Amino acid sequence: MQWEVATTAFLASAVEFVEAFTIVLVVGLTINWRSSLAGAFAAAATLAIIIATFGVALVQFVPIDILRLVVGILLILFGLKWLKKALLRYSGLKALHDEEAIFEETMAEVRARGEQITPRFEPFGIALAYKAVLLEGLEVAFIVISFGTSAANNVCSKTCAIGSAASGAAVAGVLIILLGALVRAPLKQIPENTLKFIVGVMLTTFGTFWTGEGFGVTWPFSDLFLLILAALYLLASFVLVTWLKQVRLQHQVRASTAPPVTNEQEGVRP
Amino acid sequence: MKVIKAVYNFIVGDMIILIGVIVAVILLALIENVSALAPLRTIAGAFLILAVLAVLIASLSREALGKR
Numbered sequence: 113m114q115w116e117v118a119t120t121a122f123l124a125s126a127v128e129f130v131e132a133f134t135i136v137l138v139v140g141l142t143i144n145w146r147s148s149l150a151g152a153f154a155a156a157a158t159l160a161i162i163i164a165t166f167g168v169a170l171v172q173f174v175p176i177d178i179l180r181l182v183v184g185i186l187l188i189l190f191g192l193k194w195l196k197k198a199l200l201r202y203s204g205l206k207a208l209h210d211e212e213a214i215f216e217e218t219m220a221e222v223r224a225r226g227e228q229i230t231p232r233f234e235p236f237g238i239a240l241a242y243k244a245v246l247l248e249g250l251e252v253a254f255i256v257i258s259f260g261t262s263a264a265n266n267v268c269s270k271t272c273a274i275g276s277a278a279s280g281a282a283v284a285g286v287l288i289i290l291l292g293a294l295v296r297a298p299l300k301q302i303p304e305n306t307l308k309f310i311v312g313v314m315l316t317t318f319g320t321f322w323t324g325e326g327f328g329v330t331w332p333f334s335d336l337f338l339l340i341l342a343a344l345y346l347l348a349s350f351v352l353v354t355w356l357k358q359v360r361l362q363h364q365v366r367a368s369t370a371p372p373v374t375n376e377q378e379g380v381r382p
Numbered sequence: 383m384k385v386i387k388a389v390y391n392f393i394v395g396d397m398i399i400l401i402g403v404i405v406a407v408i409l410l411a412l413i414e415n416v417s418a419l420a421p422l423r424t425i426a427g428a429f430l431i432l433a434v435l436a437v438l439i440a441s442l443s444r445e446a447l448g449k450r
Contacts, residue, residue, distance in 0.1 A: 185403065185407055186393065188403055188434060189393050189394040189399060189400065189403055190393060190394070192394075192396075192399045192403070192434070192437060192438055192441070193393075193394050193395055193396060193399065195438065196396065196399070196438065196441050196442060196445070199442060200442070200445055200446075203446075205445060205446055206445075250392070251392075316434060319434075320430055320431060320434055323407070323410075323430060324426070324427050324430050327410050327411070327413075327414050327426060327430075328414055328423075328426075329426050329427040329430070330427075331427060341431070344431065345435075348435055348438070352438070352439065352442060356442065356446050359446045359447070360446075
């Protein structure tokens with residue numbers, strides 16, 4: 113078992129499962145639980161097939177050095193995307209992800225279609241739950257496959273590493289489903305942005321490390337350099353959040369001191 | 383076109399990050415493969431880290447300063 117791989121997969125999956133759970137909950141409450149669960153299980157099966165197919169293909173046919181280079185670059189792209197969003201949310205320049213708002217919005221969408229609570233399978237409900245779980249789960253599948261295949265070493269083979277990542281994701285899924293079953297409301301208490309920030313730092317760290325290795329870079333202290341790299345990105349993130357908060361304050365000050373715009377200045381004719 | 387856009391949005395969704403990382407990777411490939419650039423190989427790791435940070439700062443700057 114590779115704990116760093118399992119932890120990253122667990123955190124990333126928890127974020128995505130919370131988002132998927134919100135939609136499954138709406139479908140369950142507004143249409144029926146049968147359609148909602150059917151859609152969710154069908155999507156989970158599709159994801160399992162994707163992981164099994166691509167995971168096995170990558171393990172068998174692609175050399176580890178090429179895999180690390182390609183996966184490293186993809187992880188940097190993916191990690192920077194998550195990190196950027198999390199930093200913008202921390203600084204207040206982007207609104208925090210609001211599960212309750214998504215819940216209400218989807219609820220309104222379903223009600224507008226005039227769907228009634230019936231015990232039968234409703235195609236719209238199944239499709240909505242399927243789409244949500246599949247789309248959110250694809251990011252999890254991507255992380256499980258890329259992390260699993262690249263984290264292999266002398267102690268843990270590629271299959272063992274994919275197993276570690278898949279275990280982390282599965283534990284996250286079970287936990288979120290259990291929590292959701294107990295609460296039966298949008299899981300807004302889960303610190304989604306913090307999870308996204310941690311995963312963003314981890315993905316960028318592993319991405320940089322593996323890309324470097326793919327290009328033949330010999331990192332000082334070998335694998336221990338991962339910790340130094342993570343600390344460096346964490347430090348940079350804190351500095352960037354402080355700077356972004358200052359920028360936001362300057363925007364607010366400018367907006368409050370700016371003279372009111374008249375119709376003439378705007379060029380609007382009465 | 384829709385498929386390409388969906389893949390782009392799924393993986394990165396930000397042109398500055400995409401172009402920045404591609405440029406960094408191309409430069410790293412040149413450093414590793416062109417013999418005239420061999421002396422730079424010792425700083426390839428540091429270059430990669432700085433490039434990643436520069437891309438992040440550039441992308442955040444556009445978001446922050448573009449909201450004026």
